[in-house]
Amino acid sequence: MVVGMEVVDVTDELAETYDVAVVGGGAAGLSGALMLARSRRSVAVIDAGAPRNAPADGVHGLLAREGMPPGELLARGRAEVRGYGAHVVTGEVTAATRDTEGGEDGGAGHGETPGGFTVALADGRSVRARRLLVTSGLVDELPAVPGLRERWGRDVLHCPYCHGWEVRDRAVGVLATGPMALHQALLFRQLTADVTYFAHTTEAPAGDDAEQLDALGVRVVTGEVAGLEVAADRLTGVRLADDTVVPRQALVVASRMVARGGFLAGLGLTPVAHPSGMGEHIPAEATGRTDVPGVWVAGNVTDMTAQVGAAAAAGAMAGAQINADIAAEDARRAVAARRVGV
Template sequence: MTDEHPLYDAVVIGAGAAGLNAALTLGRARRSVLVVDAGQQRNAPARSIHNYLGHEGIAPADFLDLARREISRFGVERVTASVIAAARETETRFGLMLDNGATVRARRLLLATGLVDELPDVPGVAERWARDVLHCPYCHGWEVRDQPIGVLATSAVGVEQALLWSQWSDEVTLLAHTGPPLDDTARARLNARSVRVVEGKVRALDVVDGRLAAALLADGRRVDLTQLVVAPRFTARVTGLDGLGLEVTNWEMFGQVAGSFVAANPQGATSVPGVFAAGNVTSVTETVIGSAAAGLRAAAGLNLDLITEDTQRAMTL
């Protein structure tokens, strides 16, 4: 970040696939852009990115390094910092306070802050997250195919996850844990896909030689497995942005609140004029390639919004 742009056309908050692709798009549109990168990319613990044509299997860190080098070619600036406060200063200007002591201003904001995975409170789950504790079969299913997979039920979603993961393995076990009691229909569906059901609460995970080996039940039983599937609560990351007045909406799955997101239209415009959003902060189930595409769409919407404002200003001169 430099003093060359006391007022940026756009500040992009967040530097995952959505934020960096938005910055690339805006840089190529000849806009002055600053990316505020807190270094909290959601997929950082994962070994690789999948289902991204042309980047299949790339490590998240390598993907970010490539993306950062690409945006720099178009004059995009980047600062490693977090936003601690944000507010509208005038009708056409926002101010941001960063945790490095800097204040930056922009005509428009684009939020790509992602979400926070709130994991089940079982010892070992957080430590193994994105390694052998997983949630998305499209992200990891191929890599763990034919392995013994446990699904930790904490809600009705557990049944659906078990059915889904049975596409990748014939050794799927639903660990009833704290999920709701299974009715006859649920048991019939699970049986049709050869999913085993184990009643009882999981108290911890057993790790042997750095690898997940089993789920340990409260009654002393042991369920051997090499992968555990969980259903996190997906919460929009909006820390420090309260001053913008964003509309944060509950996300429901199977009749219960399973997360939250910032409401935005298909072009990324939020309910706050001048504030756009893209990626997992607006769509909790979005993958890396989808987030990158959303970043492009939101950047295009933001650029068009600036053009409309610039045109109106020019007409009044």
């Protein structure tokens, strides 16, 4: 591959050590890797190959890339990152631990040296890195309604900004799973006049909430949802426990979102409940810096509602911050080495 006038070797090999290991090869991870590689840092992106938006036909809300298939966007991103010398490999990270060799302080604060890390993969490989950027995303946990998972990202949806335009003017249902259901009903009502709110196992809206839905012409259906009706690989209706079928062409569901962060337990970093009640995330500063020195996060693993553009921007920010952190560490080491030599 050619970058400018320079020919850069493209490789899938995994070296033993890097400046930064990026766990997760989606928009956030690749954007962070791009920033770092362009700063001449050695970078490994380790991607398990299970992107959250894989079922979607296209990426939306991303300027100049509207409607691009998710796989194509990632393929272009990998090629760009590799073009600057970074390694992008397929692998599942199972653990991350702090190195004890070298005697560096593992409990360092901001502006101090945090020490390095070892990242272990499921296939037995491992790499060492001075810093970690975790962009491993999240898992959508869906209600136990038969058929939801199979149609997730197609005509079972969650985000009006990701999928709303595609179901405009259609018969849309909103499956209530918690407090976000009313919010979803109001947003999808902007896109179609035919919205039905399925209370399912929750209490039917009351008071001001019920008045708003009624004023907007949103029908409320009580009773538990038992399954979906599908014909010719298209959603045609929502079936209730009493076998009543309400015709619908799309169903909106708020999933419980849980960060993919179990492999960070060895560093004392685990997902915690998000203040919104929507699931679990790994908290961090606005720059992506976590409470564990040397570890940054970006994308849905920390910001559960971030779309592709926001995730990419967060990854780029974190990459720049990591580069600055390493540069400051290198300067401190250079001063220390010179003082020893004086």
